[in-house]
Amino acid sequence: MRIFGTILLFFIVFPLIFIRRNSVFQAVILYIIMDIAIFLVFIYVPTEKVQGIVQKIFYFHVSSAITMFLAFFIAFVASIMFLWKSSDWWDAVALSSVEIGVVFCTLVLITGPIWARPIWGAWWSWDPTLTLSLVLWLIYVAYLMLRADAHDPKRTRFAAVLGIVGFVDVPLIFWSVEKWRTLHPKPVLIQEGGTTGLTFAMLLTFVVCLGAFLLLFFYLLRERTSIAQSRYSLEVLRQEVDDLLAR
Amino acid sequence: MLSSKLFIRQVLALLAKDLKTEWRTREIFTSMFVFAVLVIVIFNFSIGADPELIHQVVSGVMWVALLFATVLGLQRAGQMEREEDSLYGVLLALSDSNALFVAKMIAQILYLLLLVICTLPLCSVWFRIDFLACIGGLWVVFALGILGLSIVGTLFAMVALHTRAHDVMLPMLFLPVTVPITISSVYATAQLIAGKNLKDIADYLTLMGIFDIIFFTLSLMIFDYFIEE
């Protein structure tokens, strides 16, 4: 276990070498906290009695889920601000947030079944949180597809609509699946979550993991927003060059 | 704003225009109806011959047919708009662009209502279900469901109108967002067919009602913002 953890630590060092932006300080802090998180998950926290070591997936899985919700919420706010203020920056934030949100959502949808298989005996279950994540994934992938189609700045307004509608829909989808779920047969070996009655060690580990993921999210958000803004500036510049050449 | 006489007149004028065009060509409704019938029949084949099983999934099959018919109807309408490029002219003439949204929404509601009225007897015959026995409750479920589908459908139809992959875009946007309606309507309808009454499905009806209110308000609020030049 310790060897596995240490190897994992190494794989964290490597990619961070490539991160050379003016937010070096943030990257360093992020790196340190990620290392601590990994240490806590694999070396510090004791293995859970009932579920075995697979339970450790929970720390990153739930952290991803919470980060995903935050991402979509930020996209929601940014979309409103964009429609209201028509500022390109808000649009860049919305797009970036949705993209990162989709990344984390994909992770949730992959790690969830990986955890579920040994625990429940089934890869999938139509319970509210899983179904909600799946539908959200569909909605925000549609957002990205809509954006990919839209080179005209006017069309970005349409995507903003989806950014708003998608998030407003979240509680509604959750409630409807909650009611629907009670009809569905549960998987054979189902055990409820496992999140009740966390010991202190588990709680500490989880909080650190969540913190690491949130830091990572904001780091990625800044990078991606910067990319989106650079693209706008490039477009504007290209227009200028074309105009100049035409003269 | 919403209830001013000018607004109502404009909505009615737009509605009349759409309905008149539809009455002359009957394109949209016929394609919706034919498609819905096809979906129901094909489902019948794919589920197999077991009458018990068919009886259980009738509600789901009907609503799937409705969903896809909605998408189809909106796509046909959108196609006509795109060909004529009439939208911008209309918008210039309107004092409040929400009138356009409301008019298109009402048109869609009417098409769907008509569709339901036409297909229910068919389903009754094919699946041996007595709809008349629960017609009171059924009417409520269909009203709320159709309202929700029309609101979201019209909103996304306008959104998808000018994208390049518009045929794919509309169902991709529409189907996930209307999941609460789909779930609630299917379950509520199934319960009613099984003999329950309105009180038993009250929470599903509440959910649909909340969905309709939220999305109607939301659509009115943001329609202005994204339709302007």
Place this chain on the structure above:
Amino acid sequence: MKNFWYLFAAYSIIWTALWAYTIRLSRKNKELQEELHDLQARVERVLTK
């Protein structure tokens, strides 16, 4: 350790995905910044001529 490979799979996927995405963002950003500066310099040159 029962179910070890599930744990390994889950974490490998998370790390690979996040790592790949972060690297991609970083590289893309650098690329764009360079292109931007490039283009800006050229515009300056044309304007001052």
